Amino acid sequence: METIRFDIDADGIATLTIDVPGQSMNVIGPDFLADLDAAITRISSEEAIKGAVIASGKDSGFMAGMDLKYFGSMLVSAGGRPPAPADIFDKVFVLNQLFRRLETCGKPVACAIEGTCAGGGFELALACHHRVVGDNPKTQLGLPEILIGLFPGGGGSQRLPRIMGVQMALMTMLQGKLMRPAEAGMMKVVDQVVPQGTAVEAARAWVKANPTASTQPWDVKGFKFPGGAGQFNPGFVQTMVGALPMTLKQTQRNMNAPIALLSAVYEGASLPFDRAIRVESKYFAKVAADPQAGNMIRSLFVNKQAAERGARRPKDEPRAPTMKLAMLGAGMMGAGIATVAAQAGMEVILFDRDMAYAEKGKAHVEEVLKKRLGRGMTPEKMAATLARVTPTTDFAALAGCDFVIEAVFEDASIKAEVTKKVEAVLGADTIFGSNTSTLPITKLAKAWSKPENFIGVHFFSPVEKMPLVEIILGEKTGPAAIAKALDFVAQIRKTPIVVNDSRGFYTSRCFGTYVQEGVEMVAEGINPALIENAGRQLGMPVGPLAVGDEVSIELGNRIVLAAKKELGDAYVPQRSDELMGRMVELGRLGRKNGKGWYDYPEGGKKHLWPGLADLFPRTGDQPDVEGVKERLLYRQLIECARCFAEGVLETPEDGDIGAIFGWGFAPYTGGPFSHMDTVGIAHVVAVLDRLAAAHGDRFAPTQQLRDMAASGAAFYRPAPSRAAA
Structure with missing residues (x-):
């Protein structure tokens, strides 16, 4: 035997x-x-x-x-x-x-x-x-x-x-x-x-x-x-x-x-x-x-495990585990990263501009660990983990750190200032990772003398619970930086995907379309309750307006304004831009201040803000739920396909893993690329053409999709070979 x-x-x-x-x-x-x-x-x-x-x-x-x-x-x-x-x-x-x-x-x-x-x-x-x-x-x-x-x-x-x-x-x-x-x-x-x-x-x-x-x-x-x-x-x-x-x-x-x-x-x-x-x-x-099982097994198990085992790691680079992490920024993201790093056995120097913020970040670590007491966490282990986190406001305290992650305010000039001050202490041979969610890595890397050692390391909130880390390569990011970042992700036992630079990268860019399409429909006078229910029925964790509140309408509006400033005449405005700006003017910033697309009464249950009907009167011709689901789904699919066509994504595996574990894309599909393969690329193109004719060029198929439809190719299967005539 x-x-x-x-x-x-x-x-x-x-x-x-x-x-x-x-x-x-x-x-x-x-x-x-x-x-x-x-x-x-x-x-x-x-x-x-x-x-x-x-x-x-x-x-x-x-x-x-x-x-x-x-x-x-x-x-x-x-x-x-x-x-x-x-x-x-x-x-x-x-x-x-x-x-x-x-x-x-x-x-x-x-x-x-x-x-x-x-x-x-x-x-x-x-x-x-x-x-x-x-x-x-x-x-x-x-x-x-x-x-x-x-x-x-x-x-x-x-x-x-x-x-x-x-x-x-x-x-x-x-x-x-x-x-x-x-x-x-x-x-x-x-x-x-x-x-x-x-x-x-x-x-x-x-x-x-x-x-x-x-x-x-x-x-x-x-x-x-x-x-x-x-x-x-x-x-x-x-x-x-x-x-x-x-x-x-x-x-x-x-x-x-x-x-x-x-x-x-x-x-x-x-x-x-x-x-x-x-x-x-x-x-x-x-x-x-049914294809559903095969798609889910491939994305949720086989490809996920391959990613965690280093499928995208440069093979010739020696192992580079992080021993001492410089964590810049002690806000929600920084404190969360500090928590998982300390739990993985790393020493963490938690830096912020104000000691009160730095101490608050360490207090967050302590709160997370307290919740795990009795569930594999002992008081002794908690004390040892907490002792590995050192709050500071002194850049000199970062000396000896072998990896840097920056999670300061989402402003390119502030990030550049902090980056240069860190380099003065650690030197440009240290690998520097930015946790930015939207700012292009290639541009941020200009503040580091060796851009080959600069990389994007994008976490998701709450860091302790979210399983994905999006690794973003700038134009000059080198293999040593890729290996260091992926080894760090392996140490904290999360799932990585590797993508190329782009505004919003892959996850933020594609996730944003789900929220934007929901807002577009509000602007058209479609019942917000219908939009929200359709999102959940599609298999998303929550409706587009609810998730927009969670990430903050104010943040979404700020990202739009930054994109307009950066792209100038190349920026294509949407009706959702104007509506988000109007909500910010009204002080409806999202869940963080208790009022956004929803109201959040103290001690009560959240409910859609009734004032939406006054701001955007309901149209008398409401679509059916299937039509709303189709728009929410295909707006995400086409943006994913664009990321693939533009080279932001190099593999459909990263696209499917990133969608499911990054923004909760309907898991039963196996991810956007698995879903497009399952329904057929020709069908996807036909639906997109119909939606583009009805709702605009944001639904227009890529040329790559048209070519795939014509040849019979799929994302997980090349075009069939054709016998010579």
């Missing part, structure tokens, strides 16, 4: 140690499936074997889920076309059959879990008769498949409700929630929580002491779900009746997997287990056959 080591001890207990070669974490692939099949045959057929323990031979943890490259191969048939759901069913049901063979092999099987056990690995554990987990606070257990557009397809949707009850199991699976060992023990998902490093020993002891415990509870006559189940059980009916509308509301009817999961659980709960797992595989195959 290539993936499983099979040993039998003197008591006749077989230990199956999983160690998939060439993988940092155990995953389920064809070799593992074949080896597990052979191991089950030995366990069930050899009389000398009294039972078995399944464990991991890797320090990284027990097992993750399916090898996604292998899973991807299931979704391609002859000729490269998507297979029918029935064909996918035959492939995915293999896993269900195998786990079912394991739990009905006639011998007791215990699972010894040390480290993270998730997805298909956790489904393997659920198929064992006894589960033992080593008590490590970093260990996570659960079924997170819903987060990448799938749902548990190895029996998890049927076993978990039979172990913890339908209501709790649905909450866990629909959220993709991972549990720590103590919680898993409390929920009876694992049978024993033992000291770290002793799980295998405890599992062997259980098998030895329970030679006849080879039947799962759901295979015993008279088995009942915890809390009850079935169409005539009031609690079960109430759970399912409530789960459907709640799920539809949460997903805005955009996600396939949650609804399929509800169907699999509902139907499976009334069936014998062997029938129930067939129902699960049927729904799983249906979800897998």
Whole structure:
């Protein structure tokens, strides 16, 4: 066997140690499936074997889920076309059959879990008769498949409700929630929580002491779900009746997997287990056959992991971890960056022009750490982390810093002044990163003697929670700066994308179009409530006006004024510019002062400002919600496509990751470029032409899109080769 080591001890207990070669974490692939099949045959057929323990031979943890490259191969048939759901069913049901063979092999099987056990690995554990987990606070257990557009397809949707009850199991699976060992023990998902490093020993002891415990509870006559189940059980009916509308509301009817999961659980709960797992595989195959799952897996898992592992890092540059960070500016962004840097073990010199601001920045660090007490943070660890942050107003205190991040006021002249003063202390060989969200990096780099050592490092607010960092290359940014910035992002465990210089770069530029189009529609007299609801139904986290309030109408107006000043006659004005200016004149600056597109009454719930109807009277001919959704979506798509055509983006992978994790672009699409590929570039061009004719050149397709439509190319697939005539 290539993936499983099979040993039998003197008591006749077989230990199956999983160690998939060439993988940092155990995953389920064809070799593992074949080896597990052979191991089950030995366990069930050899009389000398009294039972078995399944464990991991890797320090990284027990097992993750399916090898996604292998899973991807299931979704391609002859000729490269998507297979029918029935064909996918035959492939995915293999896993269900195998786990079912394991739990009905006639011998007791215990699972010894040390480290993270998730997805298909956790489904393997659920198929064992006894589960033992080593008590490590970093260990996570659960079924997170819903987060990448799938749902548990190895029996998890049927076993978990039979172990913890339908209501709790649905909450866990629909959220993709991972549990720590103590919680898993409390929920009876694992049978024993033992000291770290002793799980295998405890599992062997259980098998030895329970030679006849080879039947799962759901295979015993008279088995009942915890809390009850079935169409005539009031609690079960109430759970399912409530789960459907709640799920539809949460997903805005955009996600396939949650609804399929509800169907699999509902139907499976009334069936014998062997029938129930067939129902699960049927729904799983249906979800897998839709492009949505493939798009989400590619962007949210495969490409995200590749980015975090340095896909865009210059290969020849030596590792350059940051030891001492100069953090310029102690406002919300600066304090947030200081927090994540200190948590990653770096010394941070937190600089501001006023000591009160610098101290306030450190107080922010302390507040964030306090909220984590009891959740992996101890008082001792908190004190050590806080001690790494030193507030200062003295540029000389930056001496010895090996990386600089600037997050001062968004004004080019102020940034240039600070940049020159830092260089006087550290020298131009130090890498300097600017956290600007809109100002061109090439222009800012002129204040640093070696522009090859100047780079954009754009964080998102709140820094502690937002997973993305946008790395921006100026015209002269060199490989050492790129490597340093990406190594820093890896240290703080965030996801990077790398883009080229442009006003607004990629994320701010494209995100802004979502807000701008919402404001354009307000100016046209379209009902603001319709606009906001359409934005949420599209799959965005909040409506365009609500998010405009969050980032500040005043900031948006300031960016417009700066762009007008910079571009002069080349700037193309929009009606939204005038409206934002009018809102600022009225003192409606956004959430920060309690009044913007919404009112924010103290102690009350926010609501759309009624005065909008007076400022911009409603048109009598209101569009339908689909029309509003289309405008909000395609205004973002065309700006993303322009960034690609202009070379701001070099890869569609960066575009999709940046959109989803940077501004919350509808995750179910897999990102704007995945979505355009899925609906077809020709369709995208046709819609854009129609919208441009109705609403203006901001929707006009790029020539690149037209060429792609004509050739049959896609962002993730080149144009098909044409045979010579």
